[in-house]
Amino acid sequence: MNASPAPLAPTRAPSLHATGMRKVFGELVALDDVELHVRAGTVHALLGENGAGKSTLVKCIMGFYRQDAGTVRLDGEEVHVRSPKDAQAAGIGMVYQHFTLVPSLTAAENLVVARADAPAIIDWGKERAKLQAFMARMPFRVPLDVPVADLSAGEKQKLEILKLLALDQRFLILDEPTSVLTPDEADEVLGLLGRMAHEGQITVLMITHKFREVSAYADDVTVLRRGALAGSGPALSLGVERLSRLMIGETTLRARAERRPVDGDTVLELAGLFAHHPDGSEAFHGINLKVREGEIVGIAGVSGNGQSALVEALAGQRPLSDGRIFIRGEPFEPKRDAYHRFKVFGLPEEPLKNAAVPRMSVAENIAFRSFDRPPISGAGGWMSLRPLRQRAQELIERYRVKTPSPDTPIEHLSGGNVQRAILARELSGDVDVLVVANPCFGLDFASVAEIRAQIMDARNRGAAVLLVSEDLDEILELADRVAVMSEGRIDYVAPIGETDRTTIGKHMAAHGP
Amino acid sequence: MDLTDSALFTVLVAMLGGAIRVSTPFLFVAVGECLTEKSGRINLGLEGNLVLGAMVAYATSFHTGEPWLGVLAAGVSGIFLGLIHGTLCSLPRVNDIAVGIAMMAFGTGLAFYFGRPYIQPPAPLLPSIPLGNWTGIPSLQRALEINPLFFVGIAVALLMSWFFRSTRWGLIVRTTGDSAPAAKAMGVNVDLVRILATASGGFLAGVGGSFLSLYYPGSWNEGLSSGQGLMAVALVIFARWDPIRCIWAAFLFGAAGAIGPAFQAIGITQGFYFFNAAPYILTLFILASSARSRSSAREAPGELSIVK
Numbered sequence: 021m022n023a024s025p026a027p028l029a030p031t032r033a034p035s036l037h038a039t040g041m042r043k044v045f046g047e048l049v050a051l052d053d054v055e056l057h058v059r060a061g062t063v064h065a066l067l068g069e070n071g072a073g074k075s076t077l078v079k080c081i082m083g084f085y086r087q088d089a090g091t092v093r094l095d096g097e098e099v100h101v102r103s104p105k106d107a108q109a110a111g112i113g114m115v116y117q118h119f120t121l122v123p124s125l126t127a128a129e130n131l132v133v134a135r136a137d138a139p140a141i142i143d144w145g146k147e148r149a150k151l152q153a154f155m156a157r158m159p160f161r162v163p164l165d166v167p168v169a170d171l172s173a174g175e176k177q178k179l180e181i182l183k184l185l186a187l188d189q190r191f192l193i194l195d196e197p198t199s200v201l202t203p204d205e206a207d208e209v210l211g212l213l214g215r216m217a218h219e220g221q222i223t224v225l226m227i228t229h230k231f232r233e234v235s236a237y238a239d240d241v242t243v244l245r246r247g248a249l250a251g252s253g254p255a256l257s258l259g260v261e262r263l264s265r266l267m268i269g270e271t272t273l274r275a276r277a278e279r280r281p282v283d284g285d286t287v288l289e290l291a292g293l294f295a296h297h298p299d300g301s302e303a304f305h306g307i308n309l310k311v312r313e314g315e316i317v318g319i320a321g322v323s324g325n326g327q328s329a330l331v332e333a334l335a336g337q338r339p340l341s342d343g344r345i346f347i348r349g350e351p352f353e354p355k356r357d358a359y360h361r362f363k364v365f366g367l368p369e370e371p372l373k374n375a376a377v378p379r380m381s382v383a384e385n386i387a388f389r390s391f392d393r394p395p396i397s398g399a400g401g402w403m404s405l406r407p408l409r410q411r412a413q414e415l416i417e418r419y420r421v422k423t424p425s426p427d428t429p430i431e432h433l434s435g436g437n438v439q440r441a442i443l444a445r446e447l448s449g450d451v452d453v454l455v456v457a458n459p460c461f462g463l464d465f466a467s468v469a470e471i472r473a474q475i476m477d478a479r480n481r482g483a484a485v486l487l488v489s490e491d492l493d494e495i496l497e498l499a500d501r502v503a504v505m506s507e508g509r510i511d512y513v514a515p516i517g518e519t520d521r522t523t524i525g526k527h528m529a530a531h532g533p
Numbered sequence: 534m535d536l537t538d539s540a541l542f543t544v545l546v547a548m549l550g551g552a553i554r555v556s557t558p559f560l561f562v563a564v565g566e567c568l569t570e571k572s573g574r575i576n577l578g579l580e581g582n583l584v585l586g587a588m589v590a591y592a593t594s595f596h597t598g599e600p601w602l603g604v605l606a607a608g609v610s611g612i613f614l615g616l617i618h619g620t621l622c623s624l625p626r627v628n629d630i631a632v633g634i635a636m637m638a639f640g641t642g643l644a645f646y647f648g649r650p651y652i653q654p655p656a657p658l659l660p661s662i663p664l665g666n667w668t669g670i671p672s673l674q675r676a677l678e679i680n681p682l683f684f685v686g687i688a689v690a691l692l693m694s695w696f697f698r699s700t701r702w703g704l705i706v707r708t709t710g711d712s713a714p715a716a717k718a719m720g721v722n723v724d725l726v727r728i729l730a731t732a733s734g735g736f737l738a739g740v741g742g743s744f745l746s747l748y749y750p751g752s753w754n755e756g757l758s759s760g761q762g763l764m765a766v767a768l769v770i771f772a773r774w775d776p777i778r779c780i781w782a783a784f785l786f787g788a789a790g791a792i793g794p795a796f797q798a799i800g801i802t803q804g805f806y807f808f809n810a811a812p813y814i815l816t817l818f819i820l821a822s823s824a825r826s827r828s829s830a831r832e833a834p835g836e837l838s839i840v841k
């Protein structure tokens with residue numbers, strides 16, 4: 021890679037100024053007179069708690085939603101963006117949290133088909149030459165001839181960004197761009213975008229929950245709180261302390277729960293578990309692990325090494341090809357009855373997809389574990405809705421789920437609040453075994469503290485906790501013992517006191533890609 | 534013993550000729566289905582297109598005396614059925630498999646209803662190109678009398694492969710079939726693309742039907758198709774959604790279908806029914822094995838209802 025890429029064209033980066041932005045969903049005021057000023061050629065971070073309105077604000081700018089009031093100016097001129105297509109024409113592009121690439125098309129095909137002016141008949145010789153010339157000017161490369169399905173998450177993220185740049189979009193909006201990346205990949209992508217911004221080629225607006233990224237890459241910061249502007253200014257003048265104040269106001273953070281010594285018997289035992297992917301390849305191999313009462317066993321590993329398959333197997337979403345699961349010495353089949361009898365609970369990753377019915381209401385989703393038992397289920401199999409709502413209301417308050425009402429479809433909650441609602445459902449009862457996967461993915465720091473404390477509380481009450489996480493800090497903070505999963509195997513298990521970050525990191529990369 | 538007299542030679546030549554003849558309708562239906570499935574829909578109703586196409590082609594040829602006009606009319610009848618399928622499936626909460634089965638019944642029913650009067654009278658059939666005169670061997674000459682539609686089918690498959698790779702519309706069809714959200718984000722009208730792809734696939738299946746009634750077997754009756762339209766769906770899976778592999782797969786199915794008649798040609802009639810069942814056994818075998826195959830899972834368009 022060359023030291024500094026030749027600029028595309030000098031001073032192309034636009035500035036963006038949104039004023040008086042207001043958006044109301046039913047009863048809920050998601051945005052109230054918000055102002056956002058992004059200077060040309062800067063990296064601007066948009067911060068706020070879960071549900072503060074960050075995604076809503078950028079979706080208004082992108083034309084997914086029509087704001088109820090407010091104007092957006094690009095380089096001082098008012099723009100009327102009614103659809104993402106208008107945004108594209110105005111030079112505003114967005115990288116979404118989920119990828120919008122076509123998996124079976126190659127990178128080159130994805131870049132060509134995304135162009136509005138793609139020729140009817142594609143001369144691949146010419147197009148390839150053009151793409152290569154374009155790539156040569158870009159600070160990062162992606163293999164052009166491999167189907168996107170075979171690219172790593174980091175490469176896909178880069179390709180998404182390249183796609184916007186190839187479309188000549190100079191105002192880039194990134195909604196939690198680094199959540200799918202490893203810290204190294206995140207550093208690479210953000211570093212390069214920052215460089216391009218400072219050369220005046222692009223302007224970047226990024227939503228993030230990570231203070232580390234804000235202090236390392238952002239020039240300016242805007243903070244939203246409950247739909248209103250809480251503050252803004254240069255990143256340098258706002259320390260982490262100030263930023264967190266702005267985000268959560270005077271609410272006190274939940275203190276880190278203390279770890280009480282608990283000495284119990286083995287509760288959960290995984291004995292020689294094997295499973296396969298639908299395409300026949302092996303997902304994990306010979307997993308042996310014991311979790312005791314009042315113990316958190318953390319499974320560390322780079323994503324895609326079989327952890328999600330293991331969680332799916334424990335949740336009954338994936339059949340085991342061999343091995344048994346025991347709970348207190350009794351064989352456990354992942355079925356609804358057994359979950360209830362053995363008091364097994366869980367929070368899978370991507371809870372909106374794996375643990376909720378998106379179109380059902382928050383209250384109904386919270387009742388999934390209890391709707392077929394008294395008091396909700398009465399005589400003759402009839403459900404009584406009053407206790408269902410009452411219970412939901414209670415849990416919504418206790419776990420501070422931000423929702424317009426218990427009857428709102430759960431898919432309309434912000435990402436963090438879906439997580440809280442599911443956690444409220446799973447943690448509120450008497451828990452013997454808890455299986456959690458990446459519980460703090462995409463959560464703001466206050467929620468992170470809250471949820472980690474909840475998990476620690478469950479442990480202190482005697483639950484056996486299996487915590488699968490890609491975030492090593494989380495494991496180091498919570499786990500009593502660490503197991504490292506790599507290429508579908510667990511070859512390293514150690515008590516937290518006898519290991520450290522480097523040793524774990526080494527084992528994570530042991531077979532690794 | 535002379536080579537041309539040997540039983541093996543006779544069987545092989547009969548199988549070659551049979552494979553070319555039998556594979557042609559398979560090829561058209563499969564390439565049509567390939568296009569439809571690449572856009573993210575399954576059309577199980579192509580059996581209906583095939584049978585209706587056969588009837589319409591025969592009737593048109595009978596009335597106009599122009600067999601090629603019959604081929605065209607068969608294609609148009611296929612577009613008609615494809616448009617109905619495509620439009621119905623675009624309604625919310627309509628399942629393409631269920632619509633396909635209904636369309637199969639509708640197409641064959643229509644053909645049987647309007648086809649009654651054409652079972653007896655003979656209509657002009659499609660000509661063939663004698664490509665084997667140079668061999669001087671009568672059995673080879675007969676085997677190499679090839680209908681132009683066979684070559685048209687191969688050309689269509691090659692053209693479609695190029696279309697998928699090197700045209701904007703081809704990329705858009707693949708995008709639509711693999712990720713509807715991505716297509717929508719590009720401003721593509723997903724339903725429209727799928728309706729057009731189903732209609733074009735229906736055209737090809739209709740043309741395939743005309744081959745049945747106007748060349749081989751070369752008459753119109755209600756037992757004309759023996760499930761080729763359905764088997765073509767299996768064939769597309771076997772060909773992993775690649776038009777060029779569809780050519781080979783169609784040939785394989787054609788050869789399997791030609792085993793029975795070829796053995797009959799040398800007087801072996803034992804196991805006749807078993808050999809005639811060869812294509813169906815092949816279908817079952819392919820479906821069972823490809824369901825577990827890694828590459829077919831990878832290459833399946835992501836939007837297909839059977840894959841999701």
Ligand SMILES: Nc1ncnc2c1ncn2[C@@H]1O[C@H](COP(=O)(O)OP(=O)(O)OP(=O)(O)O)[C@@H](O)[C@H]1O
Pocket residue numbers: 045048050068069070071072073074075076077422423424432433434435436437462464
């Ligand atoms: N389509 C919708 N209908 C109803 N309410 C909605 C809709 N979209 C968002 N909301 C509500 O608007 C509020 C702001 O949501 P938004 O997604 O903007 O939050 P966010 O700041 O992006 O949070 P997170 O960090 O969790 O992603 C939330 O309370 C959410 O429930």
Ligand SMILES: [Mg+2]
Pocket residue numbers: 074075076434435
């Ligand atoms: Mg958001």
